Amino acid sequence: MAYTPIGCGSPTLNGPLMPTLGSASCYTLFTSNGPMTNSGVSTVTGDVGTNVGLTTGFNPLLVNGTIHSIPNGSNVTAASDLLNASNLMNIMPHDIELLYPAQFGNDLVLTPHTYILNAANLLTGNIYLNAQGNANAVFFIKIYGALSTSVSSNVVLMNGTQTDKVYWLVSGAVGFDNNSIFNGNLISVNGAVSTLSTRVQLNGRLLTTNGVFNTTTITAISPSPFFALPLNWLYFNVQAIHNQVALTWGTFYEVNNKYFLIEKSMDGLSFEVLTK
Numbered sequence: 001m002a003y004t005p006i007g008c009g010s011p012t013l014n015g016p017l018m019p020t021l022g023s024a025s026c027y028t029l030f031t032s033n034g035p036m037t038n039s040g041v042s043t044v045t046g047d048v049g050t051n052v053g054l055t056t057g058f059n060p061l062l063v064n065g066t067i068h069s070i071p072n073g074s075n076v077t078a079a080s081d082l083l084n085a086s087n088l089m090n091i092m093p094h095d096i097e098l099l100y101p102a103q104f105g106n107d108l109v110l111t112p113h114t115y116i117l118n119a120a121n122l123l124t125g126n127i128y129l130n131a132q133g134n135a136n137a138v139f140f141i142k143i144y145g146a147l148s149t150s151v152s153s154n155v156v157l158m159n160g161t162q163t164d165k166v167y168w169l170v171s172g173a174v175g176f177d178n179n180s181i182f183n184g185n186l187i188s189v190n191g192a193v194s195t196l197s198t199r200v201q202l203n204g205r206l207l208t209t210n211g212v213f214n215t216t217t218i219t220a221i222s223p224s225p226f227f228a229l230p231l232n233w234l235y236f237n238v239q240a241i242h243n244q245v246a247l248t249w250g251t252f253y254e255v256n257n258k259y260f261l262i263e264k265s266m267d268g269l270s271f272e273v274l275t276k
Contacts, residue, residue, distance in 0.1 A: 015112030015138035019089050019167050021185070021207075022081030023074070028065065028205050028222040031193070031213040032079035040198065040217030046205070050213065051075040065222075082207055086189050089169045094142060101145075105153060112137035120145030120172060123153045129183070131161040139166045139184070146172035146191065154181040163203050164223035173211070176200045185223075196220075 024030060028046030036050045038057035049055050049068025058067050068075055094116040098104065101117050105124040112131060121143055131137040139161070147170045157163065166184030173191040176182055178198045185205045192211030196202065202220040236249040247262065263271040 012134055013112040013132060013137060014134065015165075016092060016095075016114045016140050018138045018165060019085055019092075019140070021085050021187075021205075022078075024078040024082040024085065024207055025205070026074070027078055027207060028202075028220045029213065029215070030075075030078060030082070030205075030207045031211060032082055032208065033210045034192070034208075034212040036213040036215075038215045042215050042218045042220070044220045046220070046222030047074075049075050049078075051079040053212075079209075082187065083209055086169065086187050086209055089140070089142070089167070089187065090189070092140065092142075105150075110139065110141075112139055114140040115142065117141070117143045117145070121147050123147070123149040123155070123180075125150070126154045126156050128156045128158050129161045129166060130158050133160050135160045135162055137161065137165060140169070141167070142169045144171045146170070146174070147186075148173075148175040149177050149180040149182070151177045152179040153177070155183040156181075157183050162223075166204065174206065174208070176202075 026047050027049060028044055029036065029048045031050045033052040034050060035053035036048065036055040042058065042062065044058065044063045045065060047065040047068065048058055048063060051071050055067060055069050060067060092114060095113040096115050098115055098117045101119040101121045104117065104121045105127050107126055107128065109128040109130050112134070129139050137160070147168070157166070163183050164185070168184050168186040170186060170188045170191060172188070173194050174186065174188050175194040176196050178200070181201045181203070183203045186207070188206075188208035188211065190210045191208055193206060193208055193213040196206070196215040196218045198217045200218045202218065204223055206220070237247070239246045259276055261276055262274045264274055265271040
């Protein structure tokens with residue numbers, strides 16, 4: 001494969017505006033309606049849960065985040081934010097229509113754009129997402145139909161593509177076969193996650209607005225830097241008052257959070273504790 005480098009006559013492609021997931025971004029695996037079950041030894045970085053049903057089979061020692069075993073306030077908010085995000089993503093205009101869904105994969109190379117495929121798809125082999133050296137480039141791929149992968153099929157990021165800037169919207173069920181590697185944030189609209197099979201690696205998130213969710217011995221890693229926090233922030237404000245600094249904050253859904261530690265620094269490197 002070959003392409004014209006940025007600065008040598010080709011335009012800098014930024015892609016579309018990046019969608020916002022709201023509180024749903026705290027989850028690596030989530031369904032708004034249906035049970036979430038795991039079998040085998042699965043490792044997850046980020047939260048796992050459902051808004052309707054139970055979450056079972058995940059080993060707390062292998063989940064670097066919160067397992068929401070039963071629905072709670074966090075799940076309700078995530079379901080609402082996920083629905084809003086999927087509705088907005090659905091009406092986003094596309095730049096390019098991929099006309100041969102049967103050829104999806106097979107070393108296809110995509111640059112930063114909004115793509116649409118008007119059929120169910122089976123990812124076979126590799127698909128390359130090429131940011132052309134632009135780390136801020138956004139990819140958005142809309143598939144009006146189900147999405148599945150063949151054994152050992154991969155979404156490959158190249159030339160600066162960032163996982164948290166890759167988005168997929170799938171109108172249907174999702175299933176990844178053994179040994180597949182999938183990169184990006186995938187939102188399924190009213191589709192079950194029929195199975196994430198053995199040794200599937202998900203770098204990103206997989207969220208569905210409606211459907212059962214099954215995993216089997218997978219590795220899933222959220223791209224968010226804040227996945228391990230035991231709370232969700234509502235706000236954090238700083239105000240100078242008479243040569244002093246007033247800090248105010250609010251949270252919702254705190255889990256195993258014992259206290260807040262306030263520190264200060266003169267250089268951003270060395271900190272000292274002010275109060276607990």
